[in-house]
Amino acid sequence: MLEALLPSSVVTAEAFADEAGEQCFPGEEDLVATAAPGRRNEFVTARRCAREALASLGHPPVAIRSGPRREPVWPDGVAGSITHCSGYRGAAIARTDDVVSLGIDAEPHAPLPPRVIGAVTAPGDVEHLAELTRADPSVHWDRVLFSAKEAVYKAWFPLTRRWLGFTDARLAIDPATHTFTAELGIDGTRIDGGEPLTTLHGRCLISRDLVVTAVWVAADTTSGVREMPPPG
Secondary structure: OOOOOOOOOOEEEEEOOOOOOOOOOOOOHHHHOOOOHHHHHHHHHHHHHHHHHHHHOOOOOOOOOEOOOOOEOOOOOEEEEEEEEOOEEEEEEEEOOOEEEEEEEEEEOOOOOHHHHHHHOOOOHHHHHHHHHHHOOOOOHHHHHHHHHHHHHHHHHHHHOOOOOHHHEEEEEEOOOOEEEEEEOOOOOOOOOOOOOOEEEEEEEEEOOEEEEEEEEEEEOOOEEEEOOOOO
16 A cells, blocks of 8 residues: 555555464563553554565664654664554655655545544645545545544654644645645744755545555655655
């Protein structure tokens, strides 16, 4: 599913079930020492997916620790993202020579709880969701919007090291191409000196009762860093 969303320079790995009795990788046990069994299992499987993707890029297996916002900490020269939800775990990895940041998210394809919608929508989002529902009522667009904003944050944070709230990103989703653009409403100055982030682009896929979204920022060796437009 992730491979269908991301450029060829990104390596992905995913799983739809956990392996019974699988143990934490050495150096990661403390990260889920007090977690419930379900949370522990999804953590172990998702981290295994990440190591499988890293191996495809020639990296040896290593513990993937968490940063201050619980973001995965990758080896030097690597950008990556991890996601998990009921029935799905996935990871996406790229060399920073190709992609300087990326974010993925997976969610069940089901309506958001009504109490959540008000907390995750920016001005204009509610009206946009109504338009999307008229265009294709078979899709739970509120869940797509939620997942897309999660992916946007995961791509945003490594480049800015700042919080980005749900209401700080206004989404425009194309129901025909399943691509989206996030207009960012706060300072997008980057810690790597690249072009400030004002918009991010991504894609979404709905399959197997899941919503999967992906956002990436590509490296351009001739003109600095630019946002990669969605394919298609």
